[in-house]
Amino acid sequence: MNKRSCIRQRLSKIVIYIALISLAISILVPLFWVFTASIKENSEFYGNPWSLPKGFHWQNFVDAIQRAKMGEYFLNSVLVTFLALAILILVSVPAAYVLARHDFKGKKLFNILFMGGLFINVNYIVVPIFLMLLGWNRTAMGLIGRGIFLDNLFVLAVVYAATNLPFTIYLLSNFFRTLSKSFEEAASIDGAGYFRTMISVMVPMAKPSIITVILFNFLAFWNEYILALTLLPGTNKTLPVGLVNLNQAQRGAARYGQLYAGLVIVMLPTLFLYVLVQRKLTQGMTIGGVKE
Amino acid sequence: MKHKGLNLFIYTCLAPAVVLFSVFMIYPTLSVFRMSLYKWGGLSAKRTFVGFDNFKTLMGDRLFLKAFQNTILVITIVTIVTLTIAILFAYILVREKIKGQNFFRIIFYIPNILSIVVISAIFSAIYAPSEGLINGLFRMLIPNWENIQFLGNQNIVMYSVIGAMIWQAIGYYMVIYMASISSIPLHLYEAAEIEGANRIRQFFDITLPLVWDTVRTTLTFFIISSINISFLITTVLTGGGPNGASEVFLGYLYKQAYTNASYGYGMAIGVVVFLFSFLLAAIVNRITKREVLQY
Numbered sequence: 001m002n003k004r005s006c007i008r009q010r011l012s013k014i015v016i017y018i019a020l021i022s023l024a025i026s027i028l029v030p031l032f033w034v035f036t037a038s039i040k041e042n043s044e045f046y047g048n049p050w051s052l053p054k055g056f057h058w059q060n061f062v063d064a065i066q067r068a069k070m071g072e073y074f075l076n077s078v079l080v081t082f083l084a085l086a087i088l089i090l091v092s093v094p095a096a097y098v099l100a101r102h103d104f105k106g107k108k109l110f111n112i113l114f115m116g117g118l119f120i121n122v123n124y125i126v127v128p129i130f131l132m133l134l135g136w137n138r139t140a141m142g143l144i145g146r147g148i149f150l151d152n153l154f155v156l157a158v159v160y161a162a163t164n165l166p167f168t169i170y171l172l173s174n175f176f177r178t179l180s181k182s183f184e185e186a187a188s189i190d191g192a193g194y195f196r197t198m199i200s201v202m203v204p205m206a207k208p209s210i211i212t213v214i215l216f217n218f219l220a221f222w223n224e225y226i227l228a229l230t231l232l233p234g235t236n237k238t239l240p241v242g243l244v245n246l247n248q249a250q251r252g253a254a255r256y257g258q259l260y261a262g263l264v265i266v267m268l269p270t271l272f273l274y275v276l277v278q279r280k281l282t283q284g285m286t287i288g289g290v291k292e
Numbered sequence: 293m294k295h296k297g298l299n300l301f302i303y304t305c306l307a308p309a310v311v312l313f314s315v316f317m318i319y320p321t322l323s324v325f326r327m328s329l330y331k332w333g334g335l336s337a338k339r340t341f342v343g344f345d346n347f348k349t350l351m352g353d354r355l356f357l358k359a360f361q362n363t364i365l366v367i368t369i370v371t372i373v374t375l376t377i378a379i380l381f382a383y384i385l386v387r388e389k390i391k392g393q394n395f396f397r398i399i400f401y402i403p404n405i406l407s408i409v410v411i412s413a414i415f416s417a418i419y420a421p422s423e424g425l426i427n428g429l430f431r432m433l434i435p436n437w438e439n440i441q442f443l444g445n446q447n448i449v450m451y452s453v454i455g456a457m458i459w460q461a462i463g464y465y466m467v468i469y470m471a472s473i474s475s476i477p478l479h480l481y482e483a484a485e486i487e488g489a490n491r492i493r494q495f496f497d498i499t500l501p502l503v504w505d506t507v508r509t510t511l512t513f514f515i516i517s518s519i520n521i522s523f524l525i526t527t528v529l530t531g532g533g534p535n536g537a538s539e540v541f542l543g544y545l546y547k548q549a550y551t552n553a554s555y556g557y558g559m560a561i562g563v564v565v566f567l568f569s570f571l572l573a574a575i576v577n578r579i580t581k582r583e584v585l586q587y
Contacts, residue, residue, distance in 0.1 A: 012491075013388075016384055016388060016390070017390075019381075020381070020384070020390070020396050023377075023381070023396075023400060023462065024395075024396060024399045024400070026459065027399055027400065027402055027403060027459070027463075028399060029425075030414050030417070030418060030425065031402070031414075033417070033425060034414060034417070037417070045423055046423065048428055048431075048432070049417075049420075049423050049424060049425055049428035050425070050428050050429065050432065090308075091308045091309050091312060092309060094304075094305035094306075094308075094309075095305055095306050095308070095309035095310075097305065098301075098302050098305040098306055099306070102298070102302055104298075104299065104302045110306065110310065113313070113318070114309075114313065117313060117317055117318075119516075120317055120321050121516065121520055123520050123523055123524075123542050124321070124324060124542070124562050124565070124566060125317065125320035125321055125323075125324060126546075127324075127545075127546075127549045127550075127555060127558060127559065127562075128319075128320035128321075128323035128324055128327065128559075129316060129320050131323075131555065132319070132320065132323070158312070158316075159316055161312065162312040162313060162315070162316035162317060163316060163317060165309055165312060165313050165317075166313070166317070169309065193297075193301075194297065194298060194301040195301060198305075219405055222407070223406070223407030223408065223409070223410075224407075225407065225408060225409050225524060225528075226524065226527075226546075240407050240409040240410075241409075243407075243409050243410070243413060244409055244412075244528055247412075247413050247416065247528070256423075259413070260417075263410060263413050263414070266407060266409070266410055267406060267407075267410055270405050270406065270407075271402075271405070273405075274401075274402065274405050278398050278401070281401070281405070282397065282398075282401055282467045
């Protein structure tokens with residue numbers, strides 16, 4: 001290799017590194033800044049935004065958790081996320097299994113229906129869902145004297161699970177299809193019924209896929225905003241909705257520290273999870289529809 | 293006897309999923325179409341059938357046309373910029389010997405795990421006029437720096453929103469392209485190298501044609517997610533302001549439905565957006581069709 005092409009290669013390497021590092025910085029710096037801002041005192045926000053905090057002002061977190069009720073919202077978010085995950089897995093695993101492994105009347109229709117569901121986005125149907133629950137509330141009002149379908153964390157969890165069914169069933173049934181028929185035959189020879197075969201033979205094998213599905217849906221549920229905003233119009237809120245409120249209140253009352261502490265509270269669980277399972281997440285993406 | 297048990301098993305497994313899916317997805321979707329034909333205001337159950345009147349009004353609605361324009365701007369710029377950066381970085385990370393390759397992949401994917409609400413809050417800190425990160429940085433570098441109103445200027449606000457969307461999307465698409473690029477057999481590149489093709493030639497003659505199918509799939513993702521994410525980000529970051537300058541499709545739908553309590557009109561917007569995104573995806577799918585190359 002001659003000297004000139006050597007220099008050119010060097011140069012292109014440098015350009016590549018500059019590009020990569022710039023993007024990395026543009027992601028890491030704002031995140032880092034949020035963490036430092038969460039321990040700044042309010043007066044520090046009026047100076048240079050790039051200055052480092054003068055000390056650890058933990059009061060921000062205490063204020064966010066108590067005064068801005070982020071602690072309460074955190075528990076709500078945990079509850080809704082876990083309920084939704086539980087419902088989703090209980091409902092989607094048997095359905096995906098049956099759709100992938102058994103032949104029956106109407107199988108094609110159900111497959112098409114769930115596939116079509118992949119194209120329905122929640123943002124389009126929030127309004128009809130809200131109006132439907134409002135209607136149920138009116139009926140409930142007539143029967144038992146109070147509406148129970150809005151402002152209800154359990155209902156929100158059910159809606160979360162229902163709207164993520166198509167994606168989850170799609171992923172899981174894709175996996176179930178790859179398993180060999182001999183597993184079921186062996187189980188049948190051993191005298192296991194259909195239900196036993198599913199629970200003790202097939203589901204354990206699907207564990208890696210189920211974990212991937214749980215990860216993606218955990219992020220989706222924990223971060224969800226529009227449904228939570230619409231279906232919980234009262235004082236019961238989830239973290240993202242609480243954060244937006246804090247963001248809007250902060251503009252008027254200038255309580256910046258509290259806002260960034262709230263931001264850290266919302267971000268931390270997902271970042272923590274990501275550090276633990278990043279490999280699984282970025283690999284799991286390829287078992288979706290886009291693998292060639 | 294056995295057969296009967298099997299059917300019972302199958303339908304028991306399927307029933308909960310079908311019920312939930314029908315009640316919370318199919319029925320609401322059908323409602324969108326049905327409601328778009330009604331004039332339906334307020335929370336009262338009073339509604340009148342008006343046929344296609346809502347759609348006629350929509351065509352002359354200046355705010356809706358603005359939202360239309362903004363959405364097309366978002367789809368175009370976000371797709372072109374994100375796709376270019378994501379595929380180039382994916383190519384570099386897979387093909388070049390880069391130190392810290394894993395590190396970059398992990399970092400670039402982070403925005404994708406954050407809530408849109410968190411991203412919006414971060415960008416409102418970045419874009420803020422006097423206490424914002426960008427203006428603060430330029431104030432340190434340039435003495436007489438005049439603060440840019442990233443979110444307050446009607447001409448700039450859409451580009452600020454687009455910036456946040458690109459930041460959010462690059463890592464996600466990069467990981468998709470990385471998976472696709474790394475499945476290309478190495479001997480193709482080796483052969484090209486012997487023939488004297490440089491890295492840029494290799495990218496256009498080997499990588500791009502072989503991942504074209506993935507690119508096409510992601511183009512559909514881009515259209516759908518641009519419509520959705522622009523809605524979520526503008527809702528939190530700008531509220532559609534200033535003066536409707538950053539209004540997008542679904543944001544306008546939401547506003548009509550809740551602030552204005554015109555549910556029928558809002559749903560007519562939903563129908564138009566739904567059809568628009570389907571049509572656009574079909575067109576894009578058609579014009580990007582190439583003969584599939586095998587390796």
